[in-house]
Amino acid sequence: MICDCSDEAERGGMAGRWKPSRCSYTRFVFGLLFVLTVEVVEVVQGGPGDENGSVAAAAAVVVQKDGQFDANYYDKVNDNMQIIYTFNHTVTRNKTEGVRVSVKLQSESTKSPLLFVVRQKQAVLSFQVPLILRGLYQRKYKYTQVGRTLCQPPPLALSETQFFYVDVSTLSTSSIQYQLWVSRVESFTLQTNKKFSFNATPSQPQFFKYEFPEGVDTVIVKVNSEKNFPCSVMSVQDIQCPVFDLDNNVAFIGMYQTMTKKAAITVQKKDFPSNSFYVVIVVKTEDEACGGPLKFYPLLPDELMDPGNRSKSLDVVVSPAIHSEVYVMGMLFCLGIFLFFYVLTFLLACIENKRMHKKKVELLKPADTSPAETASLLGKTPASPYEYGSFADNASTLSSEPVTDSLASTDANYGYMERSLDTVGRCRQESLSSVEEDEDDYDTLADIDSDKNIVRTKKYLCVSDLARKDTRVLNKKYQIYFWNISTIAVFYALPVIQLVITYQTVVNVTGNQDICYYNFLCAHPLGALSSFNNILSNLGYVMLGLLFLLIVLQRDVVHKRALMRSDVNALECGIPKHFGLYYAMGTALMMEGLLSGCYHVCPNYTNFQFDTSFMYMIAGLCMLKLYQKRHPDINASAYSAYACLAAVIFFSVLGVVFGKGNTVFWIVFSVLHIVFTLLLSTQLYYMGRWRLDTGIVRRIFNVIYTDCIRQCSGPMYIDRMVLLVMGNIVNWSLAAYGLIKKPNDFASYLLAIAICNLLLYFAFYIIMKLRSGERIQCLPLVFILFTAVVWGFALFFFFQGLSTWQKTPAESREHNRDCILLSFFDDHDIWHFLSSIAMFGSFLVLLTLDDDLDTVQRDKIYVF
Template identity: 50%
Template sequence: EATNETGPLEQLMFVDVASMAPLGAHYKLLVTEIKHFQLQTNVAFHFTASPSQPQYFLYKFPEDVDSVIIKVESEMAYPCSVVSVQNVMCPVYDLDDNVEFNGVYQSMTKKAAITLQVRHYFSGHHSLLCILCRKKPSTVCLLFLFGIQMFLYLSDLSRKDRRIISKKYKIYFWNIITIAVFYVLPVIQLVITYQTVVHVTGNQDICYYNFLCAHPLGSLSAFNNILSNLGHVLLGFLFLLIVLHRDILHRRALEAKDIFAMEYGIPKHFGLFYAMGIALMMEGVLSACYHVCPNYSNFQFDTSFMYMIAGLCMLKLYQTRHPDINASAYAAYASFAGVITVTVLGVVCGKNETWFWVIFSAIHILASLALSTQIYYMGRFKIGDNVCGILFGVFRPPFQDRMVLLIMGNLVNWFFAFFGLIYRPRDFASYMLGIFICNLLLYLAFYIIMKLRSNERVLPIPSVCIVATAVVWAAALYFFFQNLSSWEGTPAESREKNRRCILFDFFDDHDIWHFLSATALFFSFLVLLTLDDDLDMVQRDKIRVF
């Protein structure tokens, strides 16, 4: 009897028949229903298997059972019988010379018993039982195959109470507000002090403005560079309104007991989206603070919330298909704090200290490997006793498409690590930001590719947002690399790069970067918000996890 947890109820099957007969050959295909296909706990039954007729059975673990014992008994002794427990994959390791390469197995004459623990396998709930006999010249060999479903479905990772999970994700929103208040207020005080020192001392070498397009307002020396960050605040607020609208509609559907809101599509948790909107607004505020007096000492103000934006976007992508096992808000923000700490060390020690770059590159490579392992095993990887099986899976990976994409991602991260170790860029904050942005783009590309590989669609609205994001980011980066000033050199060298205003005789190239980057981030957020809208009418036990 099929259940919702067994995946799609209808699947295509192809039968190819080849013959050397000169004329057409007729054949008949007999399809019969397998009795006792779904095994029951503590229910025994008899079956017969032959070399030409292997038998298959399905077993579902009860939710309160962590382990079961598989018992096999035969009235006659077969000296070459084997009982094997392994993951379901192609090809099945059902030969004498390869059965030991996957899972666990026992030889058997009349009795066999294997203890199977849920935690050792990917799905933890579904098992496929295959009985196959092979005939040799003088003996009949019975192979008892017990396998595990290779594909996790969203229903397997969305079992916790929705209200508890929603409260968990709302902590992201409240925590980022607290962080923003404690971070921004001292920053505002510091940059105002910088601006005051410039006016009191008359030293124009303290701040690295584009002096050919610096329009003062009150005590602010370059008001245009501050005003251009208003786009981040406005678009961040607009994104919050869009998320709030979706949140209200979803809550109304839940209150009305709408089955499509409760059992279909990706589980809707909006806490991370709210946090992303606040982060976009705070990026505008902190970028404006940096441009009050841009210099080497306060450049990190302009990048700190960019790290958070990139990190929150990656967490949101992961949370979409793993709603029950995502990182807590406290652990996530603690990780961001660690990143900012490393960035401070890089700014202070990264110029000439070899030891720093060696340690940082090693941590970078190990972190990329650890995250790749977590993604490859869909959040279910644990270091246990099956080390040989893990090593064998490296050389013959069951998820080949996922392995190829993750190898490409690791190569990019290793390139960054060795580039930093060899060239030691002075602008460590931008170098760190480049790592985060590249990893976000890689993960987004991985997600979209795996989505298409799972026969899912990208609807017109997210498609338009993806194209708009790519176009606007390309235009934004063009203006970003115009280099109108640079605190990496002396103030006099920086002024050699200054240029006149190009928009309304008020905004320069860097201001246009602010406008376009805010727009690009807004479209990027819309991509994450709408990317899985095509699944709203799909049952969760048919949505693949990757």
């Protein structure tokens, strides 16, 4: 039955007269049961019905005190006493005043901690003393002195009085003595370009407020310390409560980075709606995050570590960052310096075109010419007094053949010279091969293998001996270099771009600036990019790579037109012109700029191979091009060359991941390095006329027995032997250095191997060119000198080392330095500028190095 407790029911429906109802009796019964239940609970818990409970209730007191700033309070509390300190202070909107609560435990040992709760108008801060902070491997450190700064949210009114309360309590049955003092923080609001010094410990972190002044949109917060350790964390957080200022929670919000001596964070006004932010400094409990030593101690489950003295003195300075005008000036400078090379190239092309036109006009004029002048017009060079082995005899034999040159009747308007039909027929017959010949160096003739052995194993070779294949076949072969590297670039670049965008997103979302190794003192953000200047400075690689492609294209077009006119110089003279490798080199230079820019979006040790992969390719392509100049028929195919470069990049990745201090890896790599050097040396020495099969050991033994034991005879190819011996000495030395030192930067070590081999081969090429009676024209000589000077300055700026991912992020920031060019570019940006110019100059050297041979017959050009 439901009880109706309405007024009408209780009054029985009679106005002004009350009578008891069934609901009234129900209420009475429930009320009686409730009173009895309360009495039973009080008896069980020692409440008012118990004598001991009455004494406890009388002792549980709350003491309230009016607190004063900068006053020391020495008090005691236990589980029957709680103390509340009441403070008040005036807060104005134009001036923020910091308040700091400091506590020091006076009792020697306590089983229960003191609990401090600071109640503010819009926030609550709580902590215990002693404070227990955890480190690596769950190590616990005990701090008996704690200091915390109260957050200060902006007041609603112009000026208001705010109260806050400090509650002190404990569950310890024995009294615990402590010292409490509350103080105002001097210089809580940081001033622009004004240094402020302070101390911090793990249990006494510090934070300060900064407000953006009018007209300033971006600032750089710099924190410095004279001591490397203890390791610290600098954080930038929005104005809100609570402030995360302990080692175990400082990474929860805002931007942060670990530091030893230096830390710098660029802060943009648009990221903070309140136009202000907190600068938080936290000293870590351990130094492992900053690369410091960490001793291992066997710990018991409840063992507490001695924190030691971990006080650190620091300075903080907030200075305005660059304005938008500096961004514009930096971009215009970067664009202008490389457009200058386009203008200079255009002017040189105009001058060269005018000179060639003038030369054609002079050739059209009838004039008496001496035999020497006729020989120069024919592309003949006077006999050199230098004799290269038995080349003098070969040259005299060749020169004894009758050669009658005349102006070709069909090309009389252009002044082209033509050799006798007998000579032309002989040279062309030697150079022709099957057009159907594929890239694998096989011909359809049955006796081609014996012919190759006869030609390539001669003691002295001319370019005509190694330029016997059809030009169309070789052009197709070398064009594959360009198409393959273009395909590699697309499939390599797309995932790289996706990955670095993910890296940058993670940095922006998490605020963890230890992910990327920037030069934070000169890292200018733009949009979502944290260091736009390091990306912009890579523009030179792309622009100069494109310019080199245009220069090669112009030469390619001119050469094809000459072939279409049956120009004798293009057909029978000079180094055979194959432009596929040049196109591949220009493309590699452009991709180096793109991937270097991607790497500098977020540079770290996991993506360093993005910056070096195409450097390996550039070094390899340059060596292949040098070799191709004198060995066009036997140069490596694109497939085998890129397969070798892929192996190099594979080892680069393995070295970065597993090579740091791994003895097994370095032994394997050094052995493979030496074996590959020996195989390549054999391939170069015998011009590819050797086989790697089961009989290789027997043939090596026979060579050693006949040439070294039975009779001591010198090598047949002395120059090649000198080059290969020097190359093996250099490579074996580099392998030994790697095995002994085990450098951390394996990618740079691998790149150094490639560059050393390239420089060695280039020096050998120049020396042999001069020894062979050839000369270096003025233009390539200028390129060589200019490139050498630029490389020298570029390497100087490269070795400044503004950051290094071989160390921890905090140690890397010790090398950070301010911008040195236009307040926008740092040393590494200048390295980008100079190295791109130097690479462009190096490519021009290779392109123009043998221009002096354009009118020399190929059977007069020596192979080395």
